[in-house]
Amino acid sequence: MLPPHELIEVFLLEESRKVDKTGCISLLGTIFEVQTELAGSKIQVRFDPHDLSVIQVWKDGQRYEDAKPMKLRDPKNRPKQDEPKAVMQPPKTGLNYVELLVEEQKRQTREAQGAALSRAMKEVNRS
Incomplete structure (x- = not known):
């Protein structure tokens, strides 16, 4: 009588x-990563074709770390060739700096005109 874990391996x-050379193998149309030290080597993989969650990796009678499904990056998130890799976007503040500058210029102009008018009125009152 074999224990269940040994019976499964049979x-x-x-x-x-x-x-x-990148440490990957293909199995049933899926790419799996193995330990990079096995790159270029011939290995044996043991697996249940109905459950690819555990892919045993063997070489020369020695078991290595199980193969893991390769995680592919989403190509939509990949930077374009002409874009710099790290593009920092400023946070959106809801402020329009051009409008703020125009308003500040108008305020300073009104103050300057008010000061000029005040000086002119003082000169008229002195005369």
Whole structure:
């Protein structure tokens, strides 16, 4: 009588794969990552074809860390070739700085005109 974990291993499929230079293998149309030290090596993978959550990696009778599905980046989030990689967008404040500058210029002009009028009135009163 075999324990359940050993019985499961009896029915695993075993296939040979060559690990590419990036440390990846292809299995049933899915890319998996293995330890990078196995790059360029021929390995054996043991797996249940109905459950690819555990892919055992073996080489020369020694078991290595299980293969993991490769996580691909979303190409929509990839920067374009002509864009700098780290583009910092300023936070949106809801302020229109051009309008603020125009209002400040109008205020300063009114103050200057008011001061000029005040000086002119003082000169008229002195005369």
